Structure formats: structure tokens, C-alpha cells
Amino acid sequence: MTTVQGLNRDRLKELFDLRSSYNTLMGGDFQTDPYPLWARLRAEAPVHDGTVHRLSGYSGEAFFQGLPFPEVPHFSAFTFAACDAALRDEVTFASSPTVLGESSETPGFETSMLSMNGAMHRRYRALVQPSFVPAKAGWWITKWIEETVQLLVDGLVDQGRAELNVDFCAAIPILTITHSFGIPIEQALEVRASLSQPAKIAAMLAPIVAARREDPQDDLISVLVQAELRDEDGVHQRLSDLEIYSFAILLLLAGSGTTWKQMGIVLTALLERPELLAAVRSDRSLLRPAIEEALRWTPTDPMFSRHVTRDTEFFGKHLPAGSVLHLCLGAANRDPARWDRPDEFDPRRPVKRSLGFGGGFHICLGMHVARAEMLVGIGALLDRLPNLRLDPDGPQPRYIGMYERGATEIPVVFG
């Protein structure tokens, strides 16, 4: 059996600390609470000129979807109605500035499904969607999530205290995905460290892809090597190695940092509200609504972007073709037109979709996996760490980050 304890803690901390240099590109050094400002912007107008980070007073350079593109005009939407409308209209609001060709030369997320549009996107998405449906959550949990979670808790349970953000929340998603690819645990951190070097990840995946082509297993790479893509003329063809690398890199990029930070946000929101935490502990059916509410209240990715394909009048603004429209999902998720007391974290509010997982045809592919990881992870902490509470003598967690929001650290004591 693989030993999760074998993970190098210092390396883990370096890679997963929101303030460390790895993450400043996404605005990890943004420290202020943007929500009061977003509320003002949202009340002023549905759509503003400029990027979300500039409008939020962040002066650094930030990179994310739709950025930087310095040569074109930028706009940002702040209401639920405007963000939802843009997400649902992929013809006017496309996921890439140019139409992607079928044959690309380099693996990476620029050439992955995330950047595709229309029928091409649908064909690629249909290949993998069957592995990511609610009915597959049990497969993910028993094959790739549960054991890792229990081993991580084994490592904490006798210590009486822990830092859950890095030692727990960060570890689960990266281990789940690498595990489901068949990457050995010793290489999981190397994968995380190489996310910005697709060629290195492709090299790590190459022997696994070759092995699964020979001898398919019950894992994700086998799903990809066996998947058949039907082109416009109905001809079936298998994914190339390059396409598999691109898809695997997309999953690593989209599925590890996000779930880590969102799980930290759920945990922090509960730990900061001991009565609610006690309620969730005694009635576990409240955990799922608490996760949904955290995705609304503080989505880890509060902004995604679309490229405007044709001149359009949009919620009072003229958007020229070629410009970028940033969708401030964080602001949309607290729109008082859709939610009462929007700034309150209240898992008991009436159930309603938020934009925490996005919307439209690109809605998060991994959302049921992410939900399963958070449910199993936080559930195990509640089951096995009695009297879990924030460490009264430790630093209190704060929510930071511009385009990847999360908790600074989550020091807890228990027992």
C-alpha cells in the first residue's frame, strides 16, 4: 500500500501556501475582502469597463482566463443576470479568442476542452462526461478518495492539533487525480510542481498511456485511451497521445487547486461558526448544503472570462467584437436580486443554483468529484477528530486571493 505519510510536508507547504510565489500570478497576495466593493459595483451597474482585479483595487499583474490580452478592451459583469446570460450564450461569448483547430502541436489547457467552442467542445466533453456524472461518485470515492482521506486522518489523529489547509485539504485533490491516472504517490508533488511545464507532465504520463493502450485498467487514463471520438462525418477515431496529455493537464489544473481551496473555505466557514459546526456534526445531512452554500458565498474561482465574438449591446454596455468580458461569479453569487441576506453564510437557506461551478456548456466537469472529495474529507474529520475547533492560540484563518481565493491556514485542535 502507498503511504500518504511519505509526502514531504515542507514541499507540500511551499506548493500549497496561497502566499508563496507559486501562486502570486493568480493574485495570491491580494489580502482585502473584495465583497463590499463588488456589492457597490454591482449596485452601480451590471457591467463596468475594466478587469475585475483593477476594479477591485489590485495593482499587481494577474493572469487567469481572459487575461492579460492588453491589446483589447476589457469589461466586467457583476450581476447574476448578466453573468448567467453570458455563460448561456456561447455564440456571442466564446471561451477562446480564436477558433481552435483540430490538430494542435502542444499539450496544455490552451488547446483543451476548456478553450473549445460549439460542436467541437461537445464532442470532446461527451468522451469524458460519463466518468464524471453523479452516478460515478461512488466509483471515485471507493477507488480514489476514501483510502487517501483515511490515511491522511491517520496521520493527524494522535497529534491533538493540525494545520488542515495544507496537510489535509491540499493533499486530497492532487492525490485523487494523480491516483486516478495511475501516477505513483511519490510523483504526485512533482506533478503539482510541474503544472506550468506541460512537457514534463506529458513525459510522466507517456509510459502510463502506453501501458493502458496495451492493457486497459479500471482507471481514468484507460477511459481516455479507449474513448472514441466521432468526427463530423461520423468517423470514429481514438484520442491521440497529445490529446490525452492535454486533457490530463486540464484535469490537473482545473481539479487540484480548486477543490483544495474550496474545501478550506467550507471548513473555515464551519469552524468560525461553532454552533453550525455542532449542528453539522450531529446531522450529517447538513454537510452537503453547507458545501453548496460555501460555493455560493465564497467560490474559490470568483471570475471566469469570455471573448466577445460580435458587437453586442449587453446590460447597458456596448461590447465591441474582440473585447473580453470578465464574469465576476463571486459578485453574482451574492446578488440581492436572487438571494436574501446574500452576505450571510447560511446553509439552511432555500436550495438554488449558484455560479460557483460556472454555467453554460463549460460548467465544471468535475463538480460531482469535487463535491465527493469535500463530503468525504470533511465527513472523516467530523467522524474521527472529536471536539474539532480552531486553535485559540494559533493565527486565525483569513480568506485571501484575487482569482484563486482560499484560506491562509486552518490551525485546529481536537480531542
Added chain:
Amino acid sequence: MSADQGVAVVDRTRCVGSGMCIVYAPGTFAHDAEVKAVVLDPPGDDLETIETAIEACPTSALRLGGEQEEQ
């Protein structure tokens, strides 16, 4: 029973199989073998829950069916 008489109608060309409807109304929606949404008969949720699920569909592939629908 024709599709339009069910409590909800699925536009199969727009459904990407996201599973959002199943999150919000698991007693009413499921996936078929092609991972497209299907409406269970009889539906296992109240109308309000079903409406929440229809609104939650990210690709606007769902609408109310049967009497709730004009045409």
C-alpha cells in the same frame, strides 16, 4: 405517454449530461446510457423542487412539460 406530457421535457441536443438536474431533483431526473437526462415517471419530487432543477440546468436544456406548458 409522449415526452411533452411528462413533468419536464429534455432537449437532447442541448443536454451535455452535466448532472445538475440530478443534484437538485434526484427523484425526477436520471441519465440514460448516452448520459443525457431523462425524466422519471412518476417524478419523485414536488413541483417546486423540479422547477429549481429546471432553472439549474446550465445549458437551458430543460423546460416544464405537460399542463404547465402552453403549446
